[in-house]
Amino acid sequence: MVRLDFRFEEIDAIINARSLAIVGASGKPLKFGSLFTASQLAFGFSGPLYLVNPSEKEIMGHPCYPDLASLPEVPELVYIAIPAYRSLDILRECARLGVKGVVLLAAGFREMGDKGAQLEMEAVSIARNGGFRIIGPNCFGIYNPRNRLTLLPGHDFSGVPGEVAFISQSGGFSAQVARMAGDLGIHFSAVVSYGNGADLNEIDLLRYFDLDPATRVISAYLEGTSDGRGLFEVLKAAASRKDVVIWKVGKSESSRRAAASHTGSLAGATSLWEGLFRQCGVIEVSGVDELCDVLLALKHLGRRPGRRILISGGGGGLGAYAGDLAEAEGLEVPLLHGDAESRLRVILDYPGASVGNPLDIGTPLIHLPLFEAAMREAALNPTTDALVFDLALNFALGLAGEAGVEAVADVLIKVRRETGKPVILVAYSRALRLGDMAVEELSRRVRDKLLSGGVLVYPSMPRAMRALSLVNR
Amino acid sequence: MVRLDFRFEEIDAIINARSLAIVGASGKPLKFGSLFTASQLAFGFSGPLYLVNPSEKEIMGHPCYPDLASLPEVPELVYIAIPAYRSLDILRECARLGVKGVVLLAAGFREMGDKGAQLEMEAVSIARNGGFRIIGPNCFGIYNPRNRLTLLPGHDFSGVPGEVAFISQSGGFSAQVARMAGDLGIHFSAVVSYGNGADLNEIDLLRYFDLDPATRVISAYLEGTSDGRGLFEVLKAAASRKDVVIWKVGKSESSRRAAASHTGSLAGATSLWEGLFRQCGVIEVSGVDELCDVLLALKHLGRRPGRRILISGGGGGLGAYAGDLAEAEGLEVPLLHGDAESRLRVILDYPGASVGNPLDIGTPLIHLPLFEAAMREAALNPTTDALVFDLALNFALGLAGEAGVEAVADVLIKVRRETGKPVILVAYSRALRLGDMAVEELSRRVRDKLLSGGVLVYPSMPRAMRALSLVNR
Numbered sequence: 001m002v003r004l005d006f007r008f009e010e011i012d013a014i015i016n017a018r019s020l021a022i023v024g025a026s027g028k029p030l031k032f033g034s035l036f037t038a039s040q041l042a043f044g045f046s047g048p049l050y051l052v053n054p055s056e057k058e059i060m061g062h063p064c065y066p067d068l069a070s071l072p073e074v075p076e077l078v079y080i081a082i083p084a085y086r087s088l089d090i091l092r093e094c095a096r097l098g099v100k101g102v103v104l105l106a107a108g109f110r111e112m113g114d115k116g117a118q119l120e121m122e123a124v125s126i127a128r129n130g131g132f133r134i135i136g137p138n139c140f141g142i143y144n145p146r147n148r149l150t151l152l153p154g155h156d157f158s159g160v161p162g163e164v165a166f167i168s169q170s171g172g173f174s175a176q177v178a179r180m181a182g183d184l185g186i187h188f189s190a191v192v193s194y195g196n197g198a199d200l201n202e203i204d205l206l207r208y209f210d211l212d213p214a215t216r217v218i219s220a221y222l223e224g225t226s227d228g229r230g231l232f233e234v235l236k237a238a239a240s241r242k243d244v245v246i247w248k249v250g251k252s253e254s255s256r257r258a259a260a261s262h263t264g265s266l267a268g269a270t271s272l273w274e275g276l277f278r279q280c281g282v283i284e285v286s287g288v289d290e291l292c293d294v295l296l297a298l299k300h301l302g303r304r305p306g307r308r309i310l311i312s313g314g315g316g317g318l319g320a321y322a323g324d325l326a327e328a329e330g331l332e333v334p335l336l337h338g339d340a341e342s343r344l345r346v347i348l349d350y351p352g353a354s355v356g357n358p359l360d361i362g363t364p365l366i367h368l369p370l371f372e373a374a375m376r377e378a379a380l381n382p383t384t385d386a387l388v389f390d391l392a393l394n395f396a397l398g399l400a401g402e403a404g405v406e407a408v409a410d411v412l413i414k415v416r417r418e419t420g421k422p423v424i425l426v427a428y429s430r431a432l433r434l435g436d437m438a439v440e441e442l443s444r445r446v447r448d449k450l451l452s453g454g455v456l457v458y459p460s461m462p463r464a465m466r467a468l469s470l471v472n473r
Numbered sequence: 474m475v476r477l478d479f480r481f482e483e484i485d486a487i488i489n490a491r492s493l494a495i496v497g498a499s500g501k502p503l504k505f506g507s508l509f510t511a512s513q514l515a516f517g518f519s520g521p522l523y524l525v526n527p528s529e530k531e532i533m534g535h536p537c538y539p540d541l542a543s544l545p546e547v548p549e550l551v552y553i554a555i556p557a558y559r560s561l562d563i564l565r566e567c568a569r570l571g572v573k574g575v576v577l578l579a580a581g582f583r584e585m586g587d588k589g590a591q592l593e594m595e596a597v598s599i600a601r602n603g604g605f606r607i608i609g610p611n612c613f614g615i616y617n618p619r620n621r622l623t624l625l626p627g628h629d630f631s632g633v634p635g636e637v638a639f640i641s642q643s644g645g646f647s648a649q650v651a652r653m654a655g656d657l658g659i660h661f662s663a664v665v666s667y668g669n670g671a672d673l674n675e676i677d678l679l680r681y682f683d684l685d686p687a688t689r690v691i692s693a694y695l696e697g698t699s700d701g702r703g704l705f706e707v708l709k710a711a712a713s714r715k716d717v718v719i720w721k722v723g724k725s726e727s728s729r730r731a732a733a734s735h736t737g738s739l740a741g742a743t744s745l746w747e748g749l750f751r752q753c754g755v756i757e758v759s760g761v762d763e764l765c766d767v768l769l770a771l772k773h774l775g776r777r778p779g780r781r782i783l784i785s786g787g788g789g790g791l792g793a794y795a796g797d798l799a800e801a802e803g804l805e806v807p808l809l810h811g812d813a814e815s816r817l818r819v820i821l822d823y824p825g826a827s828v829g830n831p832l833d834i835g836t837p838l839i840h841l842p843l844f845e846a847a848m849r850e851a852a853l854n855p856t857t858d859a860l861v862f863d864l865a866l867n868f869a870l871g872l873a874g875e876a877g878v879e880a881v882a883d884v885l886i887k888v889r890r891e892t893g894k895p896v897i898l899v900a901y902s903r904a905l906r907l908g909d910m911a912v913e914e915l916s917r918r919v920r921d922k923l924l925s926g927g928v929l930v931y932p933s934m935p936r937a938m939r940a941l942s943l944v945n946r
Binding site: 107263314321360441 | 502505508512556557579580581584585611626629641642643644645646648649652653655656657694696722723724725726727728729730731732734735736759760761762784787788789790791792793794795796797798799800801806824825827829830831833835836837865867868871872873901903904905906907909910913914917918921933934935
């Protein structure tokens with residue numbers, strides 16, 4: 001199938017669709033159609049939303065239409081959530097009616113072998129002749145907080161529009177990233193799960209988000225591409241203007257097998273991809289956690305905030321551990337500037353404390369004015385690009401209760417604001433038992449407060465160091 | 474100071490002490506002494522527990538004695554929780570009375586330079602002349618569920634005795650490991666935070682736990698040692714009989730600085746240590762999480778359960794991702810045996826599923842009898858040493874509610890029992906917001922059920938793959 005020229009407006013009409021029909025909407029529990037219908041109804045699409053299913057009259061209190069032709073208007077976007085072999089008839093109806101775009105949920109196309117590939121070619125051919133574009137098949141489609149569109153299972157996704165785009169060949173990961181990032185205050189221009197990319201593929205979507213004025217950071221989960229040269233060009237262009245973060249799988253034999261049977265993708269040679277990313281200035285990540293960690297760092301610190309970190313906490317072991325992690329990640333843990341060191345010696349003048357970098361304040365919580373003075377000196381120290389403080393949460397909680405932990409957070413926010421230096425809190429919650437939910441709740445509350453106050457928070461030291469390293473590449 | 478010959482009974486008398494005095498016990502909030510007193514009182518020491526503080530009459534409802542000489546008996550173990558410069562007088566009193574052991578909490582000894590080193594030598598010299606042994610200084614001391622001793626801040630530690638010993642130069646990490654491991658059902662023979670190791674050091678303690686019949690797994694956090702040869706010998710002996718897991722810091726310049734100022738340790742060359750561990754058959758880990766992950770794998774799978782894993786889940790992306798992680802960790806993701814493959818093709822005969830390794834069941838939750846049949850075939854497949862199933866928890870929850878997630882757990886437990894093959898569940902909780910505590914609670918409940926049923930659970934795929942890799946070394 002010949003690929004069409006790129007047209008921003010065509011993709012924009014789908015992503016920012018003003019009307020939507022769900023074909024295969026369902027109210028029956030345990031069905032995909034039901035989950036997606038319920039998600040979109042709960043999320044509240046900003047324009048008209050039509051449910052289509054010939055065997056239902058009403059779904060969750062909303063009227064249901066027998067077919068697309070019966071709708072009061074032609075919807076801009078049609079979500080087809082029925083099996084592959086029945087999708088083609090609906091696509092033909094879409095062509096007749098003149099819709100702008102279709103999201104094709106079903107699996108059973110290219111990834112299933114020759115017969116599926118034939119079906120996929122027919123689907124694209126119908127779209128070509130009908131003058132509309134397809135996202136999918138074998139995908140979830142789009143989450144866009146601006147028009148409150150979510151074809152992903154995400155009734156609880158953030159409704160706040162943001163600057164990050166995420167495109168993904170995996171539907172599951174698209175939902176995981178949308179949910180998790182949203183919970184950390186990372187908001188999206190859009191998330192697009194595009195599966196097999198039969199018509200619109202990674203190159204079209206990356207180019208779209210490169211041109212989209214709402215998007216500042218472009219991220220992607222890729223299994224492969226059919227056009228390495230095209231991908232290189234679009235990544236290079238995008239990364240010259242925006243932050244680009246890519247998670248590429250298919251580096252191992254078994255992963256390449258999985259990618260082929262998942263989205264029919266050819267994963268390509270690992271070294272080629274790594275070279276491509278390096279050349280383009282793309283940040284390469286692995287996994288949902290690492291991706292979200294980097295998005296969080298980009299939001300709070302931007303790109304290349306500096307490699308020199310000052311490590312602090314109450315306890316010597318954590319400094320020794322963090323130092324190993326930092327240097328293994330290519331970060332620097334430089335000696336303190338002489339003046340800062342002298343001033344810190346006056347402030348932390350008691351057994352158990354140790355002035356240097358790492359800076360050990362001795363116990364997780366010390367007298368607050370001392371803590372504030374020490375953190376201020378540590379941040380202002382000229383060899384500090386970023387201050388990383390490790391709070392032993394359970395220990396601090398035992399010493400000074402929730403108020404004590406909240407007070408530490410307040411000091412860090414103050415130091416962040418007053419010094420202008422990046423501050424990162426690492427707050428392990430080491431209470432994992434069923435009866436300890438209060439600790440988890442406190443740690444989330446404190447995290448939200450810190451993130452609102454401009455202090456970056458990570459749940460472990462390896463994740464903090466890795467994220468700091470990646471945004472500095 | 475000349476080191477004494479190793480005597481099992483001397484250390485045993487301290488770790489399994491039958492009577493205890495806390496000097497510096499306190500009821501004042503925000504004091505270390507108060508935290509430790511409250512912890513030990515709440516944990517409920519199995520023998521007589523005496524609180525000593527000349528300025529208090531009663532602490533938390535318990536009588537308080539002015540000094541050790543006023544106690545109705547000579548305690549076997551004395552916990553000295555007062556500043557360094559005042560500790561020596563108490564040590565002299567211990568010598569006069571004839572106690573068996575002392576745990577010295579205070580910092581301000583060797584790690585503070587020459588004056589501190591002098592003080593430390595004096596402390597050891599008093600113990601030598603008085604015929605007792607010291608743990609510390611600059612440490613928390615001992616947690617032992619058998620005599621319900623906890624000098625660590627751990628009123629909520631597990632009271633169940635177990636087979637794992639952990640020794641640590643860091644007090645903070647000793648508490649983190651004790652708490653976290655306990656919450657995962659890993660129980661301890663004892664945890665010993667020994668700080669500077671002025672008298673009893675890592676070599677004594679490793680040797681003790683090697684000989685201790687209650688201990689089957691020995692783990693340690695080390696900053697350095699003063700006797701490399703001695704450490705090599707004790708590790709080699711221990712690792713020939715028991716599983717030994719070591720977390721060694723001091724691999725970087727900044728970490729070596731931190732270790733020196735933390736416990737006065739010389740960290741030594743990294744390559745030397747790595748060679749030593751390899752030669753001895755020690756599992757080397759990094760961080761509290763990784764240590765606990767390995768302890769959990771050792772508990773459920775033992776050492777070297779086999780490198781060939783079968784990866785499964787509902788979604789193609791997770792297989793592609795997990796395959797990359799597995800092979801990067803030196804695990805194998807082999808093709809299915811022909812017979813198992815044929816049988817799985819009959820069971821998973823629908824679009825979205827993909828039979829192979831990785832094995833994609835298409836969606837996070839499928840019809841339960843199908844799921845059970847597929848998991849059984851996957852486990853029984855002759856090239857499967859361990860079955861790893863990735864449950865997209867939030868997605869599964871959306872599709873089938875809590876009952877659906879619990880049902881998946883029941884199937885995995887059944888498959889584990891009936892096939893005898895190791896089964897590992899990776900269950901990400903991707904709902905991190907304050908209002909989503911129910912998801913976290915469900916994930917902990919399901920984790921506990923699975924662990925009780927012999928199914929290993931990890932919170933992320935990288936951690937699962939790393940742990941499987943480490944126990945196979």
